[in-house]
Amino acid sequence: MIRGVTALLCLVFLAALPARAMDIERVVSAGGIEAWLVQEDEVPVIVMEAAWQGGSATDPEGKSGVANMVSGLLDEGAGDLDSSAFQIRMEEIAARMSFSADKDYFNASLATLANRKDEAFELFSLAITEPRFDEDAVERIRGQIATIVARNRQSPDWIASNNWNKAAFGDHPYARDGDGTPASIAAITRDDLLAYTGKVLAKDNLKIAVVGPISPSELRILLDRTFGNLPDKATLPEIPDVAVNGTGEVQVVIRDFPQSVMIFGVEGVEREDPDFIPAYVMNYILGGGSFSSRLTEEVREKRGLAYSIGSYLYPMDHAAMLLGQVGTKNERVGQTLSLVRAEMARMAEEGVSEEELRDAKTYLTGSYPLRFMSNSSIANQLLGIQLAGYGIGYVDERNGLIEAVTREDVARVAKRLLKPEALLVSIVGKPNLSPEPEGLPETDDMAPPAGGPSGRVH
Numbered sequence: 457m458i459r460g461v462t463a464l465l466c467l468v469f470l471a472a473l474p475a476r477a478m479d480i481e482r483v484v485s486a487g488g489i490e491a492w493l494v495q496e497d498e499v500p501v502i503v504m505e506a507a508w509q510g511g512s513a514t515d516p517e518g519k520s521g522v523a524n525m526v527s528g529l530l531d532e533g534a535g536d537l538d539s540s541a542f543q544i545r546m547e548e549i550a551a552r553m554s555f556s557a558d559k560d561y562f563n564a565s566l567a568t569l570a571n572r573k574d575e576a577f578e579l580f581s582l583a584i585t586e587p588r589f590d591e592d593a594v595e596r597i598r599g600q601i602a603t604i605v606a607r608n609r610q611s612p613d614w615i616a617s618n619n620w621n622k623a624a625f626g627d628h629p630y631a632r633d634g635d636g637t638p639a640s641i642a643a644i645t646r647d648d649l650l651a652y653t654g655k656v657l658a659k660d661n662l663k664i665a666v667v668g669p670i671s672p673s674e675l676r677i678l679l680d681r682t683f684g685n686l687p688d689k690a691t692l693p694e695i696p697d698v699a700v701n702g703t704g705e706v707q708v709v710i711r712d713f714p715q716s717v718m719i720f721g722v723e724g725v726e727r728e729d730p731d732f733i734p735a736y737v738m739n740y741i742l743g744g745g746s747f748s749s750r751l752t753e754e755v756r757e758k759r760g761l762a763y764s765i766g767s768y769l770y771p772m773d774h775a776a777m778l779l780g781q782v783g784t785k786n787e788r789v790g791q792t793l794s795l796v797r798a799e800m801a802r803m804a805e806e807g808v809s810e811e812e813l814r815d816a817k818t819y820l821t822g823s824y825p826l827r828f829m830s831n832s833s834i835a836n837q838l839l840g841i842q843l844a845g846y847g848i849g850y851v852d853e854r855n856g857l858i859e860a861v862t863r864e865d866v867a868r869v870a871k872r873l874l875k876p877e878a879l880l881v882s883i884v885g886k887p888n889l890s891p892e893p894e895g896l897p898e899t900d901d902m903a904p905p906a907g908g909p910s911g912r913v914h
Contacts, residue, residue, distance in 0.1 A: 502576075749767075
């Protein structure tokens with residue numbers, strides 16, 4: 457049966473479908489459950505992506521990690537199937553199921569061969585409506601999470617990110633580690649897990665995207681069978697909106713590493729803000745365009761201070777950030793940070809050139825269809841569009857919105873967002889924060905790329 461699952465995973469990524477050719481249909485079941493459907497018959501695999509509002513930010517005080525632990529346990533036994541029986545059943549029908557939690561959402565994914573869809577969706581329904589949370593499974597997953605948490609605390613990327621969140625958000629739930637702490641993980645009980653699923657996994661906070669060889673009438677039936685037994689309404693705690701700390705603080709965590717990891721950020725822009733698309737184009741030119749960005753040109757190409765540097769918009773439900781990350785040798789941290797601030801100030805003051813804007817539009821519009829090259833990627837994009845609050849026509853409208861951005865638009869959002877004096881910085885290593893003289897030659901000992909989060913949809 458391993459071969460069956462391997463074949464399924466391969467098929468999930470095979471179907472190519474350009475964004476402009478998609479027919480997205482809004483399907484509503486008799487029970488009122490809505491999904492966006494792309495009926496794609498070329499590959500016999502159905503992919504469903506779903507998400508419930510209510511991620512790790514809803515974890516109770518002192519119990520951070522509940523949502524994350526639930527995500528590791530839903531396919532570890534449900535209904536009358538214990539963990540072993542549940543996993544064997546998934547292998548028998550060559551289905552793939554996974555769950556995850558971020559700050560705002562609890563996410564679920566299902567991939568199944570079309571001729572086994574009834575059995576696969578039934579298993580998925582069991583997982584979300586009748587999770588067992590057996591003691592042996594809970595303790596095994598608790599141990600796995602504790603190992604990950606301990607390993608994270610030795611990672612400079614994690615330390616820098618965690619420290620930035622705490623400095624940015626203070627006592628807001630976004631400052632917590634979604635994976636949990638050693639103490640909170642140990643304190644989570646089976647009742648906590650049941651309470652989370654009972655409060656979060658409901659119908660009114662659910663978004664669904666389905667892609668594959670399934671008709672609207674078939675999907676309507678499956679939606680009610682799969683989600684119909686969930687509570688009608690979620691019971692979520694009130695999460696307040698929060699602004700990023702804009703005091704310009706530089707926080708340093710001393711670690712004996714040969715290089716430093718630096719995360720920097722300011723207040724961003726929400727997805728529903730009219731300035732979001734102009735800000736997205738602006739950020740591509742500043743630091744989102746990989747080797748074509750200004751930050752890469754100044755930090756990597758001209759001076760060889762880092763292997764990679766990047767920035768990205770990171771809007772969440774209750775906060776919005778413009779974040780960047782770079783890794784560089786300890787003695788070059790001060791110069792690198794000085795260059796970041798200088799490039800932010802230059803763009804805020806001067807805007808961008810016509811050539812930069814034209815090149816950014818060409819890339820951002822030309823690369824968009826590549827996000828729709830498989831059933832899995834299409835479902836992910838459609839779910840992301842829903843979670844961003846955009847309508848079903850966004851796929852067709854998105855490139856036009858980017859093409860409409862003017863230099864004046866970019867200049868406006870640059871002045872609004874790019875405030876070097878407000879830049880919040882978190883550094884892990886043994887950095888020298890004094891700016892160095894200009895003109896260092898490019899070397900071969902540049903820092904490796906540093907990872908970071910990204911938004912769902914742009």
